[in-house]
Amino acid sequence: MSLTREEIRVPEFKGCRQRPVLRQRGQHEVFCGLTGIMWLHRKIQDAFFLIVGSRTCAHLMQSAAGVMIFAEPRFGTAILEEKDLAGLADMNDELDVVVERLLERRPEIRLLFLVGSCPSEVIKLDLSRAAHRLSKIHSPGVRILNYSGSGIETTFTQGEDACLASLVPNLPPEPEGAPASLMVVGALSDVVEDQFARIFEQLGIGPVRFLPARLADDMPAVGENTVFILAQPFLSDTARALEAAGARMLPAPFPLGANGTTEWFRVAAEAFGVEPSLFDTVTQAPRMRAQRAVENHRKRLEGCSIFFFPDSQLEIPLARFLHQELGMIPSEIGTPYLNTKFMAPELDALPQNVVVSEGQDVDVQLDRCLSERPDIAVCGLGLANPLEVKGITTKWSIELVFTPIQGYEQAGDLAELFARPLNRRTRLEV
Amino acid sequence: MKLSLWTYEGPPHVGAMRIATAMTDLHYVLHAPQGDTYADLLFTMIERRKHRPPVTYTTFQARDLGADTSQLFMDAARDAQARFKPAAMIVGASCTGELIQDDPGGLSRTLGLPIPVIPLELPSYSKKENWGASETFYQVVRALAPQGAERMQAKDAGPSCNILGPTALGFRHRDDVTEIVGLLEKIGVTVNVVAPLDASVHDILALRQADFNVLLYPEIALTAAQWLKRTFGQPFTRKIPIGVSATRDFVREVLDVAGIEDADPIDQIESRLPWYSRSIDSTYLTGKRVFLFGDASHVIAMARVAKTEMGFEIVGMGSYSREFARDMREAAAAYGLEALITEDYLEVEEQIRSLQPELVLGTQMERHISKRLGIPCAVISAPVHVQDYPARYSPFMGFEGANVLFDTLVHPLTMGLEEHLLNMFRDDFEFNDEAGPSHLGHASNNERQKSLEKLQHGEPTQGQNGEGKIEWQPDAERELKKIPFFVRGKARRNTEKFAAELGLAEISMETLYEAKSHFSR
Numbered sequence: 001m002s003l004t005r006e007e008i009r010v011p012e013f014k015g016c017r018q019r020p021v022l023r024q025r026g027q028h029e030v031f032c033g034l035t036g037i038m039w040l041h042r043k044i045q046d047a048f049f050l051i052v053g054s055r056t057c058a059h060l061m062q063s064a065a066g067v068m069i070f071a072e073p074r075f076g077t078a079i080l081e082e083k084d085l086a087g088l089a090d091m092n093d094e095l096d097v098v099v100e101r102l103l104e105r106r107p108e109i110r111l112l113f114l115v116g117s118c119p120s121e122v123i124k125l126d127l128s129r130a131a132h133r134l135s136k137i138h139s140p141g142v143r144i145l146n147y148s149g150s151g152i153e154t155t156f157t158q159g160e161d162a163c164l165a166s167l168v169p170n171l172p173p174e175p176e177g178a179p180a181s182l183m184v185v186g187a188l189s190d191v192v193e194d195q196f197a198r199i200f201e202q203l204g205i206g207p208v209r210f211l212p213a214r215l216a217d218d219m220p221a222v223g224e225n226t227v228f229i230l231a232q233p234f235l236s237d238t239a240r241a242l243e244a245a246g247a248r249m250l251p252a253p254f255p256l257g258a259n260g261t262t263e264w265f266r267v268a269a270e271a272f273g274v275e276p277s278l279f280d281t282v283t284q285a286p287r288m289r290a291q292r293a294v295e296n297h298r299k300r301l302e303g304c305s306i307f308f309f310p311d312s313q314l315e316i317p318l319a320r321f322l323h324q325e326l327g328m329i330p331s332e333i334g335t336p337y338l339n340t341k342f343m344a345p346e347l348d349a350l351p352q353n354v355v356v357s358e359g360q361d362v363d364v365q366l367d368r369c370l371s372e373r374p375d376i377a378v379c380g381l382g383l384a385n386p387l388e389v390k391g392i393t394t395k396w397s398i399e400l401v402f403t404p405i406q407g408y409e410q411a412g413d414l415a416e417l418f419a420r421p422l423n424r425r426t427r428l429e430v
Numbered sequence: 431m432k433l434s435l436w437t438y439e440g441p442p443h444v445g446a447m448r449i450a451t452a453m454t455d456l457h458y459v460l461h462a463p464q465g466d467t468y469a470d471l472l473f474t475m476i477e478r479r480k481h482r483p484p485v486t487y488t489t490f491q492a493r494d495l496g497a498d499t500s501q502l503f504m505d506a507a508r509d510a511q512a513r514f515k516p517a518a519m520i521v522g523a524s525c526t527g528e529l530i531q532d533d534p535g536g537l538s539r540t541l542g543l544p545i546p547v548i549p550l551e552l553p554s555y556s557k558k559e560n561w562g563a564s565e566t567f568y569q570v571v572r573a574l575a576p577q578g579a580e581r582m583q584a585k586d587a588g589p590s591c592n593i594l595g596p597t598a599l600g601f602r603h604r605d606d607v608t609e610i611v612g613l614l615e616k617i618g619v620t621v622n623v624v625a626p627l628d629a630s631v632h633d634i635l636a637l638r639q640a641d642f643n644v645l646l647y648p649e650i651a652l653t654a655a656q657w658l659k660r661t662f663g664q665p666f667t668r669k670i671p672i673g674v675s676a677t678r679d680f681v682r683e684v685l686d687v688a689g690i691e692d693a694d695p696i697d698q699i700e701s702r703l704p705w706y707s708r709s710i711d712s713t714y715l716t717g718k719r720v721f722l723f724g725d726a727s728h729v730i731a732m733a734r735v736a737k738t739e740m741g742f743e744i745v746g747m748g749s750y751s752r753e754f755a756r757d758m759r760e761a762a763a764a765y766g767l768e769a770l771i772t773e774d775y776l777e778v779e780e781q782i783r784s785l786q787p788e789l790v791l792g793t794q795m796e797r798h799i800s801k802r803l804g805i806p807c808a809v810i811s812a813p814v815h816v817q818d819y820p821a822r823y824s825p826f827m828g829f830e831g832a833n834v835l836f837d838t839l840v841h842p843l844t845m846g847l848e849e850h851l852l853n854m855f856r857d858d859f860e861f862n863d864e865a866g867p868s869h870l871g872h873a874s875n876n877e878r879q880k881s882l883e884k885l886q887h888g889e890p891t892q893g894q895n896g897e898g899k900i901e902w903q904p905d906a907e908r909e910l911k912k913i914p915f916f917v918r919g920k921a922r923r924n925t926e927k928f929a930a931e932l933g934l935a936e937i938s939m940e941t942l943y944e945a946k947s948h949f950s951r
């Protein structure tokens with residue numbers, strides 16, 4: 001079934017945008033946007049991410065990666081040296097040489113991202129010009145794009161936003177007279193993507209494409225007939241870029257948990273005029289499965305309080321899922337950056353007395369957490385063990401980014417991620 | 431500009447963090463963007479420390495750059511002092527902080543804080559982690575030690591020393607210190623201060639009260655030890671007590687420096703390594719070809735152990751410590767080798783591939799390289815990973831350390847008896863040539879590459895390094911069976927490797943003997 005642009009119903013974003021927010025300004029204990037490379041390079045399988053930065057950037061990547069499992073990873077750092085900064089070497093020439101060697105060594109690479117860092121931003125190294133220049137040299141075999149993952153501009157998952165936004169202007173245009181198509185935006189693990197594709201097919205929605213695609217040459221087309229739906233909450237720049245390319249955005253909650261996933265699909269289904277009865281038939285079985293799987297963890301989680309340190313920007317949708325479907329009680333929900341428009345549908349599902357905090361002053365926030373003594377705290381790797389020592393059970397937020405958690409079949413796994421640390425606590429007698 | 435995929439060392443401010451985190455009441459205020467806070471996880475996750483490192487990051491953002499980042503720094507420094515009440519503070523910048531040139535040292539002077547504030551200049555674009563640790567420790571000692579009281583020694587008190595160099599995130603530093611403190615006390619030397627690990631600012635003031643210094647980790651403490659010698663006339667030891675002979679040398683050096691003349695007490699101290707190495711089960715270790723890579727001190731010390739205490743053959747060695755390249759080259763030359771000095775792990779991988787050692791002693795990086803190449807490996811040096819912080823007591827230094835070394839070096843190899851059995855029952859279905867040591871996992875293969883190729887071309891491709899089937903001609907197979915069983919497996923592997931290198935599809939009798947002569951060089 002193919003529809004025209006006019007047949008697609010795109011509703012407005014709704015929801016309260018006036019909730020009080022605790023704004024904090026102090027030490028931020030979060031990763032920078034470079035960290036997104038960790039999952040993006042797994043997703044786009046013929047892309048290479050070349051950070052133009054310092055030894056710190058290189059060290060961050062390898063520390064966050066934890067294990068050095070790849071013979072030659074598809075990311076690396078062009079480390080700036082004294083002579084580059086002193087102007088003794090022309091940085092553009094140097095970069096050209098690095099890129100040339102790299103591409104020679106890795107002939108399978110089709111897409112190269114030059115990723116800006118704090119040092120490259122501060123010295124105002126123009127990577128977009130460099131990308132342009134290098135693209136000319138290496139096209140058509142390799143496309144070269146750039147974005148910034150610097151810590152002075154991006155926080156953790158915002159790196160993915162910047163990366164995807166850089167892809168948008170280079171997406172192929174829709175062919176003349178193309179039918180209305182749906183684009184799902186945000187890196188999902190392959191297993192989730194395949195599940196989503198099957199459900200869309202059963203709903204008769206199509207064509208459906210995913211951004212990013214698994215290969216550089218398979219990136220979806222964009223244009224006036226494209227409507228898109230976000231699968232990840234941290235993609236505001238990407239959304240803006242897609243809108244600039246003519247696409248229209250569907251306002252939806254995020255596909256976490258049985259409800260979240262259902263509402264997410266419902267928005268798409270309504271836009272594409274899917275019969276409610278068909279929608280129910282298609283979603284009922286997986287939905288019930290998800291509910292059952294989530295229900296298994298209710299006993300452990302219901303009534304437990306939860307405190308989110310700001311990290312991945314998944315905090316608000318996660319809190320909504322844990323509150324709505326498992327009866328957990330969020331005490332503070334920290335987020336590095338609050339997009340009130342995207343988050344409105346999520347925030348509406350949360351109790352009024354929850355503290356929503358934006359930004360961070362880590363020492364003060366730790367004090368709050370320790371005085372509230374939540375049953376579980378969601379935090380970054382640097383904070384987890386020190387909190388455990390003080391008797392607070394923790395869940396590392398980075399696992400929520402690396403693990404497939406979206407969709408029906410993963411709803412139980414998502415609940416389990418929170419149940420496991422509590423479960424472990426009750427087992428240990430030492 | 432230099433392309434780096436994996437690095438052996440972090441930036442110099444991570445070295446400074448290792449000093450601050452090692453000490454009990456020193457705080458570090460670092461002018462750095464938010465992403466640099468990743469370094470905390472090195473300490474809380476890899477080393478499993480129970481507390482956050484005592485580091486305050488200013489976490490300036492792009493929008494602060496136009497405004498006042500120096501104010502941000504001053505606020506952070508003032509708040510950190512008020513909140514954490516450290517006995518002293520070090521201040522500095524990370525790579526990005528260095529570029530915005532706010533002068534943390536000068537700014538903190540204007541604050542008039544009630545504690546000593548030590549400014550650090552750590553050039554991020556030319557130096558690295560160990561250098562940063564060394565420089566920081568030196569600056570801390572230089573700023574604080576002169577303020578300590580001079581020695582008021584009771585006449586009958588024995589000789590005393592400081593132990594210099596152990597840090598947070600060090601390779602086995604915690605247990606090495608315990609071992610060496612015990613050893614020194616056994617031979618009648620009092621340990622005055624251990625620094626920086628678990629030292630307070632007050633302990634640094636007391637450094638000058640010792641008679642001499644024991645330099646355990648030159649990469650970290652050589653500069654400070656040299657300064658203490660110049661300033662307070664404290665001599666320092668140079669022997670690194672790794673292995674039985676080196677520990678004996680170390681004890682002799684300490685006795686000498688301490689002026690202890692009584693009977694040599696080290697004969698009473700036993701290590702199991704000498705007997706274990708001489709026991710006949712260890713015969714199979716003879717002449718195993720070993721490649722070493724890591725920080726200079728560990729590699730130099732371990733090469734001696736490998737050669738003279740395990741009976742291995744050193745086929746290559748190297749280090750990423752450029753600061754100690756000369757020592758490294760000299761040590762390698764003594765084995766008739768040329769040291770590999772590099773920070774590029776691809777070069778290390780290349781050398782391992784071409785040397786085909788039977789055992790690699792390296793860092794976590796070499797562990798991964800070896801895993802890929804299917805070569806046994808033991809980790810003997812930083813960079814570290816979580817498994818380098820074992821729950822049990824496992825020093826590398828001293829006599830107990832030598833016992834640990836024996837186990838560490840033997841563990842990855844096929845057990846002696848097991849290897850014989852493997853060969854004897856080679857044709858038995860459970861004991862085929864492909865069975866590795868039963869206590870080790872299987873060598874990993876390159877799944878990622880295969881799946882990518884499948885995705886791009888729709889078809890998987892053959893592995894390139896000899897995993898494809900190579901046929902043995904019947905006469906060559908018969909000839910192979912005549913070779914004594916305990917070397918037959920090795921002969922088969924070497925021949926197949928040799929044939930694969932030449933791109934042969936079949937092995938004839940001639941190939942077998944060509945290979946034999948090739949590998950008996």
Ligand code: SF4
Nearest residue numbers: 015016017018019020
């Ligand atoms: S939640 Fe309260 S503050 Fe927000 S819009 Fe609704 S009524 Fe107003």
Ligand code: SF4
Nearest residue numbers: 032057117118151465
């Ligand atoms: S915060 Fe900046 S300097 Fe630090 S790792 Fe990230 S990009 Fe590099």
